[in-house]
Amino acid sequence: MATEVKVPALGESITSGIIAAWNVKDGDYVEKDQVLYELETDKITSEGLAEVAGVISLAAAEGDEVDIGAVIATIDESAAAPEKSEKSDTKETSEEPAAEKPAPEQKSDAISPAVRRIAEEEKIDPATVTGTGKDGRVTKGDMLKATPASRMPAEESKPAAAAKAPAAKPAPTGERTSRKRMTPLRAKIAERLVAAQQEAAMLTTFNEVDMSAVMGLRKKYQDAFVKKNGVKLGFMSLFVKAVVNALKEVPGINAQIDGNEIVQNHFYDIGIAVSTPKGLMVPVVRDCDQLSLAGIEQAIIGYANKAREGKIGIDDLQGGVFTITNGGIFGSMLSTPILNAPQSGILGMHTIQERPVAINGQVEIRPMMYLAVSYDHRIVDGKEAVTFLVKVKQALEDPARLLLEV
Structure with a gap:
């Protein structure tokens, strides 16, 4: 049985939005209430959650403009959840409790599209951000808290001293400008x-x-x-x-x-x-x-x-x-x-x-x-x-x- 993932109604005046980021890949197994995507509209940015658990099949790509009510993915509920390997289970039960290890280093394939986008826009290396997600994974919230705007005291009226910015990389020959679509x-x-x-x-x-x-x-x-x-x-x-x-x-x-x-x-x-x-x-x-x-x-x-x-x-x-x-x-x-x-x-x-x-x-x-x-x-x-x-x-x-x- 497949359950459709539809763009929810977000208000009378909102008729469409743009998929800013998928937090899962096509074919991934998703849990119920897991965050699947971020939708940007002309008023707000919202997150879409999985209504059921199963294997997801994406029907829309990042950057696509989708109407309210449109089907952007399906979730196959009949698919079984992936099982942990026997070797992994044995290792977990046989090992003695060890001293707390530092959070694992963020791998590029473990970084969500939302985290990657904020990293590019704000010039922040996710490896320098303390992750609060599973296994120390850096979340979107962690990145937002690390942005310069969020670190600025809300009530401070005097401008803070500007931090030394990293040297800008020279633009490749023939690429003196870049373009990106204006968000809603x-x-x-x-x-x-x-x-x-x-x-x-x-x-x-x-x-x-x-x-x-x-x-x-x-x-x-x-x-x-x-x-x-x-x-x-x-x-x-x-x-x-x-x-x-x-x-x-x-x-x-x-x-x-x-x-x-x-x-x-x-x-x-x-x-x-x-x-x-x-x-x-x-x-x-x-x-x-x-x-x-x-x-x-x-x-x-x-x-x-x-x-x-x-x-x-x-x-x-x-x-x-x-x-x-x-x-x-x-x-x-x-x-x-x-x-x-x-x-x-x-x-x-x-x-x-x-x-x-x-x-x-x-x-x-x-x-x-x-x-x-x-x-x-x-x-x-x-x-x-x-x-x-x-x-x-x-x-x-x-x-x-x-x-x-x-």
């Missing part, structure tokens, strides 16, 4: 960014915030916060709370255009831009007005891990009313963020730099950050945008305002 996710990101600029009357206004109070607050209560909640108090949760407070003060930004109507939102689901090896994703933290700082931090960490492991779902990315993006973790000093349609506003955070500023007639060195808010001028007036950014600035420079909601 990258293509969709490009499409949405261009559409946002074409469809909205986008404008950006700027301000700067003195981060002294926020940094002092974190330093004073960090240990107690971690002890109680199990997570660090980062900048992002404080910015989320400041944004929620400002949206309540300036509700015009918490709205969007739908045809000839203005839809006013009365909830506070905030999107947090997360950089992954596959591209930018914006998971949404729900009901931020009702969450504590610890609750927001936990939600952000959970989403960041899911995004890097390719486990973000469609529901995680939909329904946000406002977006926050932090280019500061990469060293950005100033930028004009692009709207995440159909939202009417997006806040850009940037790197913290110590700069001389005038305080009560005296020049002092303070940790300063430039803030940028891009907004849809069709629905948001300049006065509202400036007032919104001032409210964010005030809340961060005097965090007591967040508690009092003033």
